[in-house]
Amino acid sequence: MAAQPGLARRLGLGDAVVIGVGSMVGAGVFAVWAPAAQAAGAGLLIGLVIAAVVAYCNAVSSAQLAAVYPVSGGTYVYGRERLGEWWGFAAGWCFVIGKTASCAAMALTFATYAVPGAEWLRRLIALLAVAGLAAVNYRGVTRTARLTRVLVTCTLAVLALVLVLLFTGEPHRELPALTGTSPYGFLQAAGLLFFAFAGYARIATMGEEVRDPAKTIPRAIGIALLLAIGIYFLVGVALLRVLDPATTTAPLAAAVDAVGAAWAVPVVRIGAALASLGALLALIAGIGRTSLAMARNHDLPAWLAAVHPRYQVPHHAEIALAVVVGILVLTTDLRGVIGFSSFGVLLYYAIANAAAFTQPADQRRWPRAVNVIGLVGCVVLAVTLPWTSAVVAAALLAVALLVRRLRKGRAGSARS
Secondary structure (H helix, E strand, O other), rough: OOOOOOOOOOOOOHHHHHHHHHOOOOHHHHHHHHHHHHHHHHHHHHHHHHHHHHHHHHHHHHHHHHHHHOOOOOOOHHHHHOOHHHHHHHHHHHHHHHHHHHHHHHHHHHHHHOOOOOHHHHHHHHHHHHHHHHHHHHHHHHHHHHHHHHHHHHHHHHHHHHHHHHHHHOOOOOOOOOOOHHHHHHHHHHHHHHHHHHHHHHHHHHHHHEEEEEHHHHHHHHHHHHHHHHHHHHOOOHHHHHOOOHHOOOOOHHHHOOOOOOOHHHHHHHHHHHHHHHHHHHHHHHHHHHHHHHOOOOOOOOOHHHOOOOOOHHHHHHHHHHHHHHHHHHHHHHHHHHHHHHHHHHHHHHHHHHHHHHOOHHHHOOHHHHHHHHHHHHHHHHHOOOOHHHHHHHHHHHHHHHHHHHHHHHHHHHOO
């Protein structure tokens, strides 16, 4: 089999930061508050703090690893290099299934805000969004970065407007007291909120396309995460000053309406739709590159390892992803795919923290305690998620490991 061409290093620091922020400050900032508030009640901000701490630990572990292994694949590569090929496979599989579910969640969220009509129409619009953004990714990573930059700019402008309206308007209530809450509720809320923070993975998975990756990737991950955490804290505080986010499925739109700015509700809807598109665009890019790395190591079909000779993107992997996500948006619901995605991504980062823990002193940028906190945090948040999502995701991982074991066994028998 002829060697496949490599990916082109075209992304600078600004591009990488934009892709990371576009992945984190996406549909989650418009939609994740309601389920998190239902779990944590008045302790919503505590859940946000927990999610931010775990996200920070995961981010620095990923940055430390990406500086040493600046190739496509993220924790799939790190797990293989530091822990063994089985751990790498588990990480890659968790990332692919978790983020494929995230793609469906972003597409469905986009359609919900853009077309508040019949369900069949929303699903059709979601399908068209997946097809359109997959086509953008197919044409090359620089086009992906440029469009993501436009979408992120629009999203941040809408959020800035919302924050000005909420902080300058008269608050309808005092910040709620921490009564009637529980540690389990805080943790489940943190696990759900983590869904919105996990976008920095896209920077690491695109390590083969970043210029000077040893310096650029760690800096981009840190900058993007800090920007996202700041935005989420501002939005969380603003919401709690106005209403209980648990009482509505579109809390930002409801909050703007509650302070007497009904004219801005359509603007919020447009912002949510654009944010969903930005997150979906970055997700497609990241999953395609992890699939490429897995296919290169024969953990996925070799057909997925193809790189387009002109556009230098993993075009077969992105086509396959678009097909699977298209099926999901036609057959699943938003709540289910969010829980499923969070479980898979938390396990993915648990392996990243374990891999970073094994790095020697000359490769370390942060103490091992950070890796331990991240690993424990990921596991705890994963097991506190709604049990149906956790069980289905764990079952799929077990099946994938079993299939790989059987394939390895057959290959070994054939060689002997």
